[in-house]
Amino acid sequence: MLSEFRLAVEDTVAPEQRRAILISLALALALLLMLWLGISLGLELLRVAGNGRLYALIEIVGSAAALLLAWLLFPAMTLLILGFFLDGIVESVESRRYPGIAPVRRRGIGGGLASALRLLLLALVLNLAALPLYLLPAINLFIYYLLNGYLVGREYFELVALRRVDGGAAAAMWRRHRGRLVLAGVVITILLSLPLVNLVAPVMAAAFMLHVFEGLRRDEAAETFAGSRRTGLMKD
Numbered sequence: 001m002l003s004e005f006r007l008a009v010e011d012t013v014a015p016e017q018r019r020a021i022l023i024s025l026a027l028a029l030a031l032l033l034m035l036w037l038g039i040s041l042g043l044e045l046l047r048v049a050g051n052g053r054l055y056a057l058i059e060i061v062g063s064a065a066a067l068l069l070a071w072l073l074f075p076a077m078t079l080l081i082l083g084f085f086l087d088g089i090v091e092s093v094e095s096r097r098y099p100g101i102a103p104v105r106r107r108g109i110g111g112g113l114a115s116a117l118r119l120l121l122l123a124l125v126l127n128l129a130a131l132p133l134y135l136l137p138a139i140n141l142f143i144y145y146l147l148n149g150y151l152v153g154r155e156y157f158e159l160v161a162l163r164r165v166d167g168g169a170a171a172a173m174w175r176r177h178r179g180r181l182v183l184a185g186v187v188i189t190i191l192l193s194l195p196l197v198n199l200v201a202p203v204m205a206a207a208f209m210l211h212v213f214e215g216l217r218r219d220e221a222a223e224t225f226a227g228s229r230r231t232g233l234m235k236d
Contacts (some may be wrong), residue, residue, distance in 0.1 A: 013209040039062065105162065
């Protein structure tokens with residue numbers, strides 16, 4: 001997986017990815033700001049009349065919780081934005097790294113955004129459910145990265161895989177290689193949670209998962225070929 005990550009880093013700094021990076025950055029910051037402002041506005045509407053101290057405490061705790069929730073949901077939000085740019089990013093990497101690859105199965109922006117919205121809602125529900133566990137020292141980071149590694153890994157995998165195979169084949173491939181793909185999702189989640197690195201993480205993540213996916217396809221093709229040769233030799 002180190003070689004796939006190295007290739008993804010090289011692909012991220014390619015000149016043709018700069019536009020996607022700048023737009024993703026602007027939209028991600030806008031989404032996070034709207035989330036924080038929305039929660040703050042909700043707290044303002046819940047102002048407790050005649051109890052300034054209680055309201056001040058609620059406002060402080062609520063604002064802190066809003067910032068924490070925005071940070072927790074950043075991986076899903078960046079993937080939502082990535083739905084607009086995935087095809088262009090991946091096609092650029094494919095043309096450079098995998099010349100001669102078969103034409104893609106067009107999924108369209110609608111399909112990518114639907115999957116991204118599903119991930120955003122699922123991430124919201126699961127992270128809110130796990131929020132009490134995030135307050136526990138030692139295990140909170142483990143839970144956060146494992147949970148979001150699964151979510152982000154699966155969604156990035158589907159966004160890349162469904163360009164090449166149908167839903168049934170993608171689901172079967174996920175089951176066969178779940179451990180490796182979740183680990184790739186953990187790597188992506190770590191990138192999305194690192195200051196400054198998360199500015200380019202969506203592009204890097206798309207390239208990284210593409211290389212992981214193509215590596216798995218290459219390994220499976222080699223295993224199938226080896227199995228066919230063994231079967232042929234046994235028949236002879």
